[in-house]
Amino acid sequence: MNHDGNSNHADDDFLISKSQLKRDAEAQQELGLKLVNLSDGKLAKIPLDEDLFDAIKLAQRIRNTREGYRRQLQLIGKMMRNRDTSAIERGLAELEQSHNDQNALFHQLEKYRDHILADGDAAIQQFLAAYPHADRQKLRQFYRQASKQQQQGKAPAAARELFKYLREVATV
Structure with a gap:
């Protein structure tokens, strides 16, 4: 007052x-x-x-x-x-966004891997459409090895190698 x-x-x-x-x-x-x-x-x-x-x-x-x-x-x-914490907050937000982007890519690559293992050449073609620099022969080789290992009840080593290759291609 x-x-x-x-x-x-x-x-x-x-x-x-x-x-x-x-x-x-x-x-x-x-x-x-x-x-x-x-x-x-x-x-x-x-x-x-x-x-x-x-x-x-x-x-x-x-x-x-x-x-x-x-x-x-x-x-x-x-x-x-x-x-003034605005620059710090922006830096943290950028780190979080980068982390989220990496997670999204990881999940997308898992889907590609599962799709390739389930559908073979059709799925390989879809991956090549998204990543034309990938090696078709290598993808088919991983698919054949993974199918063979699955039929024999072996550990899915080729499926893991396929995922590593997909990640390598996607992060180039």
């Missing part, structure tokens, strides 16, 4: 609730935890300043000390609140 007893609505727009501040702090700490859980290779792809990077590496080293690790995560969360 201002001096004449009326509420000043302009000031109300700038007030942030204590609950909202707590939710924001928890979100930053969660973002920090995601960074701590990344492998070194993935962490290197995220734009981090030296202090934050060092804090994350320390948290990774002390992961087995329960209380120290908890406090380190809180420190990382506090550090995150004092930074």
Whole structure:
């Protein structure tokens, strides 16, 4: 309320609730935890300043000390609140999208493999339509070996080799 007893609505727009501040702090700490859980290779792809990077590496080293690790995560969360995290969030989103794309490709290749093992030449032709640089002869050879192994009740070594070849062709 201002001096004449009326509420000043302009000031109300700038007030942030204590609950909202707590939710924001928890979100930053969660973002920090995601960074701590990344492998070194993935962490290197995220734009981090030296202090934050060092804090994350320390948290990774002390992961087995329960209380120290908890406090380190809180420190990382506090550090995150004092930074513009949009570049970090974008970097994590790109890593996640890359992971999702790899999973989708993996599942698609599994379907191709199963289709080739079930339908032979027709399925090989479909794969060649999608990946013209694949070797038809090699695909047929894997198919014949896998069929023979299946008939003999042997381990599906050729089916595994077929999948490896499909993955090799698809990731060129």
